[in-house]
């Protein structure tokens with residue numbers, strides 16, 4: 279290991295905010311929001327006069343579908359709402375198991391419980407996503423669906439996963455909350471499986487503050503998602519796309535406002551230019567750090583489709599990762615992972631198997647808790663991989679110079695920690 283004095287010195291620096299869409303809010307968003315305010319049409323379905331016809335949420339859905347290459351899009355209030363609508367659309371309910379990666383956000387698990395299903399936690403591999411082999415291992419005759427999480431700009435191995443799920447009659451929901459705009463073999467994610475969801479929360483690739491979208495090519499799934507998001511109804515704005523045939527059911531209210539749609543639409547129109555920028559930075563950084571001894575880049579089923587919004591590098595040991603992270607932090611490089619993604623077995627609601635009412639917990643009748651499948655020791659790959667990871671930030675405002683500074687910082691930290 280080189281000593282601190284042998285490694286080239288590097289002074290700390292203040293980098294721009296590492297965000298994506300949140301950093302690009304500007305005139306376009308303001309203009310569309312002003313347009314809504316001047317019209318007074320802030321509710322998406324009607325205004326004060328019978329002839330009022332608000333249109334921004336409709337336009338947002340249409341342009342979103344065009345970009346993602348999918349037939350139907352439904353704007354909702356959040357990614358969590360989108361998950362509930364998608365699961366309800368798929369008909370997930372009591373007695374149904376849904377396989378979901380253990381490395382995910384709370385809503386991925388809670389939304390399954392909220393519709394009455396049972397979350398079955400799957401381990402992840404070096405892509406930080408669920409491999410097809412886990413679905414094969416966990417599938418039972420109760421498995422209704424798999425909730426895939428395309429994690430931080432990188433798609434799951436969709437070819438292998440779809441093959442396993444199609445052969446077993448398992449439905450597939452793509453959670454693209456943290457990967458809006460990523461693709462898999464030339465197709466945008468969300469459009470490939472049965473149904474897809476996105477989030478536009480403030481920390482996401484594009485943002486409307488809060489917000490989400492459900493997409494599908496299946497008119498029945500679209501209709502059921504519409505009903506779930508609007509207390510069982512299908513209003514004319516949605517009936518314009520399909521002939522309603524499904525029976526109404528008790529839904530919720532997850533309707534997007536015109537104001538939120540205005541911000542979302544402006545951000546959507548910037549999405550591809552933001553992605554071009556982060557991909558450029560990712561490649562520049564990868565050339566300088568991924569080949570270093572002892573460093574492995576996160577695996578990807580299709581590296582071309584990666585958004586490049588964050589770089590996950592694996593080191594030989596957790597101790598190396600801790601040392602490298604400490605040095606990067608000293609240099610002012612914000613290398614904490616951007617998302618609130620955690621090992622779900624450790625979350626309080628799993629540990630206490632808690633739903634809003636004791637009878638609503640899918641685990642209420644399990645005798646010994648935590649049962650196999652919900653304990654730390656059931657996820658050996660996750661617990662091997664995560665402590666060894668260093669996450670390098672890639673913000674849309676980062677210049678080539680900023681990226682070169684991060685690369686120099688990583689090279690220095692790598693040498694000081696004696697990696698490789």
Ligand SMILES: Cc1ncc(COP(=O)(O)O)c(C=O)c1O
Pocket residue numbers: 356357358359361382383385386427453455456477478479488489490617618
């Ligand atoms: C993978 C994943 N799914 C769903 C969500 C929920 O999105 P929202 O915060 O918009 O409800 C998130 C949010 O972080 C997420 O990371």
